[in-house]
Amino acid sequence: MKKSKNLVFVLIALFFCTLTVKAQESDQETETIIGVFDGFDGENFSFNYTTEEDEEDIMLFPNIKPELLKKYNLNDEKFMGKTFNITFITETETEIDEDGDEQEYDVRTIIGLELIDQ
Numbered sequence: 001m002k003k004s005k006n007l008v009f010v011l012i013a014l015f016f017c018t019l020t021v022k023a024q025e026s027d028q029e030t031e032t033i034i035g036v037f038d039g040f041d042g043e044n045f046s047f048n049y050t051t052e053e054d055e056e057d058i059m060l061f062p063n064i065k066p067e068l069l070k071k072y073n074l075n076d077e078k079f080m081g082k083t084f085n086i087t088f089i090t091e092t093e094t095e096i097d098e099d100g101d102e103q104e105y106d107v108r109t110i111i112g113l114e115l116i117d118q
Contacts, residue, residue, distance in 0.1 A: 030111065032087045035059060037079050045074055045110065047086060061088060063109035072113055079115075087112030 035047030044060035051057050064074075072079060090106045097103050 028089050030087050030089055032085065033059065034083060035086050036081060036083050037074065039080060040074055061108045061110050063107065065111055068110060068113045072115065083116040085114040085116055086110055
């Protein structure tokens with residue numbers, strides 16, 4: 001009987017932990033841009049876009065959800081020059097440089113991708 005009570009407790013705890021993680025993920029702020037795919041350099045997916053100040057710029061994305069790569073194989077040249085609606089999150093990561101100082105940098109992950117022009 002004691003084992004079944006422990007099992008129920010563990011299952012309830014796992015359920016609440018899962019809810020907490022999901023809530024934290026959904027609270028993460030997303031951004032959206034319209035960009036023209038410029039290629040993949042082996043590390044980053046590159047998109048040209050127009051800033052809010054009407055200036056041309058490039059945004060790099062080192063990460064993309066795997067299911068989006070299945071839908072749009074960005075290694076295929078047929079997507080070069082195509083316009084996409086890109087939804088992404090930005091996470092700040094910390095790294096120790098050669099002097100032992102902490103350096104923060106932003107890492108963008110594409111979480112939504114929609115082809116605008118065929």
